[in-house]
Amino acid sequence: MHKNNKPVNSRRNFIKQTSLAAAGFWIVPRHVLGGKGYIAPSDKLLIASVGVGGKGESDIAMFYKSGKAEIPFLCDVDDARAATTVKAFPKAKYYKDWREMYEKEHKNFDAVSISTPDHTHAVATLAAMQLNKHVYVQKPLTHDIYEARILTQAAKRYKVVTQMGNQGASNDGTRQLKEWFDAGVIGDVHTVYCWTNRPVWPQGIPWPSTKAPIPKELNWDLWLGTAPAKDYIEKLVPFNWRGWWDYGTGALGDMGCHLMEAPFRVLGLTHAKDVQATVGTVYVDAMKEGFFPESCPPSSHVTLTFPKTTKTKGDVVMHWMDGGIQPTRPDELGPDELFGDGRNGTLFIGTKGKMMAGTYSADPRLLPLSRNQEVKVKQTLERVPNGAQGHYAQWVEAAIAGYGKKELSAPFETAGPLTEALLIANLAIRGYNLQVNKADGKAGFPGRYIKYLWDNENMKVTNFDAVNQFVKRQYRSGWELNPG
Numbered sequence: 001m002h003k004n005n006k007p008v009n010s011r012r013n014f015i016k017q018t019s020l021a022a023a024g025f026w027i028v029p030r031h032v033l034g035g036k037g038y039i040a041p042s043d044k045l046l047i048a049s050v051g052v053g054g055k056g057e058s059d060i061a062m063f064y065k066s067g068k069a070e071i072p073f074l075c076d077v078d079d080a081r082a083a084t085t086v087k088a089f090p091k092a093k094y095y096k097d098w099r100e101m102y103e104k105e106h107k108n109f110d111a112v113s114i115s116t117p118d119h120t121h122a123v124a125t126l127a128a129m130q131l132n133k134h135v136y137v138q139k140p141l142t143h144d145i146y147e148a149r150i151l152t153q154a155a156k157r158y159k160v161v162t163q164m165g166n167q168g169a170s171n172d173g174t175r176q177l178k179e180w181f182d183a184g185v186i187g188d189v190h191t192v193y194c195w196t197n198r199p200v201w202p203q204g205i206p207w208p209s210t211k212a213p214i215p216k217e218l219n220w221d222l223w224l225g226t227a228p229a230k231d232y233i234e235k236l237v238p239f240n241w242r243g244w245w246d247y248g249t250g251a252l253g254d255m256g257c258h259l260m261e262a263p264f265r266v267l268g269l270t271h272a273k274d275v276q277a278t279v280g281t282v283y284v285d286a287m288k289e290g291f292f293p294e295s296c297p298p299s300s301h302v303t304l305t306f307p308k309t310t311k312t313k314g315d316v317v318m319h320w321m322d323g324g325i326q327p328t329r330p331d332e333l334g335p336d337e338l339f340g341d342g343r344n345g346t347l348f349i350g351t352k353g354k355m356m357a358g359t360y361s362a363d364p365r366l367l368p369l370s371r372n373q374e375v376k377v378k379q380t381l382e383r384v385p386n387g388a389q390g391h392y393a394q395w396v397e398a399a400i401a402g403y404g405k406k407e408l409s410a411p412f413e414t415a416g417p418l419t420e421a422l423l424i425a426n427l428a429i430r431g432y433n434l435q436v437n438k439a440d441g442k443a444g445f446p447g448r449y450i451k452y453l454w455d456n457e458n459m460k461v462t463n464f465d466a467v468n469q470f471v472k473r474q475y476r477s478g479w480e481l482n483p484g
Contacts, residue, residue, distance in 0.1 A: 043068075043400060044068055044069055044070045045063075045068060045069045045070070045110050045111055045134075045396050045399050045400050046069075046070050046072050046108070046109040046110045046111070047060075047063055047069050047070070047071055047072075047109065047110070047111045047112065047113055047136075047396075048072070048073035048074075048075070048101060048102075048105065048109040048111070048112050048113075048133075049071060049073065049074050049075065049085075049112070049113045049115075050075045050076075050098040050101075050112060050113065050114045050115070050116060050120075050124050051075070051076060051114060051115040051116035051120075051138075052074045052075065052076045052081075052082045052085040052086070052115070053076060053078060053080075053081025053082050053083075053084070053085065053238065054081060054115070054238060054239075055115045055138055055165070056076070056085070056113070056115030056116075056138075057084055057085045059113055059115050059136070059138070059165065059392065060074075060085055060088075060089075060113065061088070062389065062391075062392035062393075063113065063136075063392050063393075063396055064089075065392075065393075066392060066393035066396045066397075068393065068396050068397060068400060069396045071089050071092050072092055072093065072105075072108065072109060073092055073093050073094075073095065073101055073105055073108075073109055074086060074089060074092045074093070074094050074095070075094070075095040075096065075097070075098045075101045076094075076096070077096055077097075077218060077219045077222040077223045078215075078217055078218045078219075078223070078237065078238070079217035079218075080215065080217035080218070081217075081237075081238055082094070093105070096219055096222060097222055098124050098127075099127070102127055102128065102131060106131045106133070109133070110133065110134060110399065111133050111134035111135065111136070111161075111399050112124075112125075112128040112133050112134070112135050112136070113135075113136045113137075114128070114135065114136070114137045114138065115137075115138040115165070116138075117223075117241050117242075117247045117248065118140060118142070118143040118242075118247060118248050118249050118253055119143045119225060119226050119227050119246065119247045119248075120225045120226065121137055121138070121140075121141060121142050121143060121147070122141075122142045122143065122144070122147035122148075122150065122151060122481055123225070123226055123475075123479060123480075123481050125137050125141075125142075125151055126150065126151060126154055126481060126482070126483070127482075129151075129154045129155065129158045129160055129162075130154075130158065130484060132158055132160060133160060134160045134161040134162070134395075134398075134399040135160060135161075135162050135163075136162075136163045136164075136165060136392075136395050137151075137162075137163075137164055137165060138164075138165040139164055139165050139166040139253075139257035139258070139415075139419075140164075140249055140252075140253045140256065140257055140419045140422060140423070141164050141257075141412065141415050141416060141418075141419040142419055142423070143247075143248075143249060143253075143423075143473070144423065144470070144471065144472055144473055145420050145423045145424065145427075145459055145471045145472070146459060146471055146472035147472075147481060148416045148417075148419040148420045148423065149416065149420065149459060150481065150483050151412055151416060152412045152413065152415075152416030152417070153483075154412075154483070155411065155412040155413065155416075156413070159403040159404070160403060161395065161398045161399040161402070161403055161408070161411075162408070162411050162412040162413075162415070163391070163394070163395035163398075163408050163409070163410050163411060163415075164257065164410040164411075164412070164415035164418075164419070165391075165410075166257040166258055166261055166360075166410055166415070167360065167388040167389070167391040167392075168258050168261060168262075168359065168360025168361050168362070168388055169261050169265070169391065169409035169410040170384040170387055170388055170390055170391035170394060170409040170410075171360050171361050171362060171384075171387045171388045172383050172384075172387055173262070173357050173360065173361035173362050173363065173364040174261060174262045174265055174266070174357075174361035174364075175381040175383060176364045177262050177266050177348070177355060177357060177361060177364050178262075178265060178266045178381060179377050179378075179379065179380055179381060180355055180364075180366065180375070180377060181266050181267070181311075181348070181350075181355075182380065183377040183378075184352070185352070185353060185355075185366065185375055185377065186348060186350030186351075186352050186353035186354060186355055186366070187350040187351035187352030187353065188312060188313045188314075188350055188351045189266075189267055189312060189316060189348050189349065189350045190312070190313075190314060190315070190316060190317065190349065190350070190351070191316070191317050191318075191319070191348075191349040192263045192267075192316060192317070192318045192319070192346065192347065192348055192349070193318075193319045193321070193327040193345075193346070193347040193349075194256070194259040194260055194263070194318065194319070194320050194321070194345070194346050194347075195259075195319075195320070195321040195322070195325065195326045195327060195340065195344065195345055196251055196254075196255040196259065196321070196322050196343065196344045197322075197323075197324050197343040197344065198251040198254050198255050198322055198323075198344075199242065199243055199250065199251045199254070199296070199298070199322070199323065201239055201240045201242050201243050202240055202243050202295075203243040203250065203251075203295055203296045203297060203298050204280065204282040204290070204292060204295055204296070204297050204298035205243075205282075205292060205295050206290070206292050206294075206295070207233070207244075207292075207294050207295070208233045208234065210233075211231035211232060211233060212231075212232055212233050212234040212235075213232070214232045215237070218232075218237060220232050223237065224476065225476070225479050226473075226475045226476055226479040226480075226481075227246045227247055227476060228246060228476060229476065230246075242254055242296075243295055243296050244294060244295060244296070245293075245294060245295070245296060245430065246294065248296070249296075249422075249423065249426055250296035250297075250300075250322075250426065250429070251296070251300070251322035251323065252300075252302075252320065252322065252422045252423075252425055252426055252429075253422065253423075253426070255322070255344060255359075256320070256421075256422035256425070257415075257418060257419065257422065258344075258359055258360055259344060259345070259346050259359070260318070260320075260346075260418060260421065260422060261361065261410070261418060262346055262357060262361040263316075263318060263346065263348070264414065264417070264418050264421075265414075266311070266348070267306075267309060267311050267312055267316055268309040268310055268311040268312075269306045269309060269316065269318075269417075269421070270306070270307075270309065270417055271306070271307075271417060271420065271421065271424075271454075271456040272304040272305060272306055272318075272421050272424050272425075272454055272456075273305055273306065273307050273315075273453070273454055273456070274304075274305045274451050274452060274453050274454055275302060275303065275304050275305070275424050275425055275427065275428045275451070275452050275454060276302070276303050276428055276450065276451045276452065277300055277301065277302040277303070277425070277428035277429050277431075277432055278300065278301050278432070278449075279297035279298075279299065279300045279301075279429055279432045279433070280297050280298040280299035280300065280323055281297075282297075282298060291433065291435070292433075293430075293433050293434065293435070296429070297323075297429060297432070297433070298323050299321075299322055299323020299324065299325055300320070300321070300322055300323065300325075300429050301319065301320070301321050301325060302319070302320040302321075302425040302428055302429065303317060303318070303319055303320075304317070304318045304320070304421065304424070304425055305317055305318075306318065306421075320422075320425055326339065326340075326345075327347060330347065330349075330354055330356075330367055332353075332354060332367035332368040333367055333368070333369075334368075334369070337369060339356070340356055340357070340358050340359075341358025341359055341362065341363065342358075343359075344358060344359045345357065345358055345359075346358075346361065353366065353367065353371070354366070354367040355367065360388055384409060391409060391410075394406075394408060394409060395408060424454055426470070427452060427461065427467050427470055427471070428447075428452050428467075430467065430470050431447030431448075431452065431461075431464060431466070431467040432445070432447055432448050433445070433447075434447045434466055434467060436466050446464065446466075447464050447466065447467055450463070450464065452464055452467065459471055459472075
């Protein structure tokens with residue numbers, strides 16, 4: 001199958017020369033079987049996968065499970081992490097560097113799945129889009145605000161089918177919440193709370209002074225990619241990178257897309273106009289605050305203000321809480337009744353009532369819980385078959401159909417602004433611990449205890465310029481983002 005703007009002319013030779021089916025037999029693309037316009041019922045989407053361990057492993061399995069995809073190429077910098085997937089798809093050609101895979105094989109696949117650490121998302125994704133490949137990218141869409149804006153624009157420019165991997169966007173829960181809201185059940189929403197128990201990895205710590213031996217299966221230089229050159233440290237891979245700003249985006253990057261997606265969909269939110277934050281403080285000694293700007297903080301409370309939308313009567317204030325911090329339990333919720341899903345949750349506060357849900361917008365409930373038996377509204381929104389699990393097949397089928405032919409739950413059109421919002425929240429978090437020299441030569445923290453005013457069109461904070469360095473980072477030589 002190939003539905004992109006640039007035809008694959010060498011597919012017949014490619015199929016003759018290679019046998020890459022992971023299981024069973026190779027499915028011959030439609031243009032080989034019957035020429036232009038021929039639609040074969042056995043047509044498959046050929047997906048090249050970048051980052052095939054961990055979440056990448058499960059993503060690939062779900063694409064293949066759809067019955068409409070083949071996995072001819074795998075790419076990972078860590079042979080140990082990739083081992084299970086390589087074993088599952090033994091005939092797939094394996095690469096270490098996605099740039100080499102794109103260069104050598106781009107005529108032989110239709111789409112790319114990217115499941116790497118956050119700092120690699122944008123460069124690998126944009127390069128695939130510039131080759132007219134459909135893309136599925138794990139959340140958060142990007143590491144920086146600038147990158148999210150670029151990818152959102154690129155999806156429209158290159159007319160490729162896009163999906164972010166926040167699978168809860170395909171759940172029934174987020175649609176049930178919207179139907180309640182649209183029916184006026186809770187009135188006008190003015191306040192939203194989102195909270196998580198993350199991080200569950202180290203944060204608020206100094207960068208270790210002692211380097212560790214690089215695992216023999218890991219290509220450390222390729223893993224660093226866009227990030228500054230540094231020595232490897234113990235246990236950074238495969239998971240603890242999330243707590244370091246060079247690579248990850250903290251608890252917001254991990255859970256923000258899952259918990260903030262429903263408010264964006266339900267209320268029609270687009271961009272924040274201001275943000276403020278407080279963060280958990282680490283003390284290394286009595287009354288001596290630890291200063292670790294390379295590391296995300298152990299906890300934070302961020303307040304974002306979103307301007308009035310077509311769905312609201314005024315501004316919407318969104319509170320983000322992480323590190324185990326939760327909002328005060330609503331009066332309508334019994335003392336022993338589950339708040340969110342216990343660890344994570346989203347709460348909508350309206351003029352006529354409240355509603356909440358857990359991770360992925362699962363288990364939506366009106367408050368008090370007795371209302372769920374009393375209130376009945378008409379289903380107005382189509383459900384995604386198999387909910388969160390169907391998120392993968394939805395993208396595969398949309399890519400086969402072609403750009404603009406099928407609706408998606410998390411195309412870059414919506415995933416981009418959602419990602420920008422959580423990264424704007426991260427600006428306030430990073431600004432809190434940003435030291436700036438005073439006139440007397442001493443360092444201070446002028447970014448604390450202020451409200452950051454956000455100029456969305458120009459992508460910058462207007463009243464604290466020092467934090468704008470995090471809107472668009474510097475890339476290591478050879479790994480630059482090239483919008484074209």
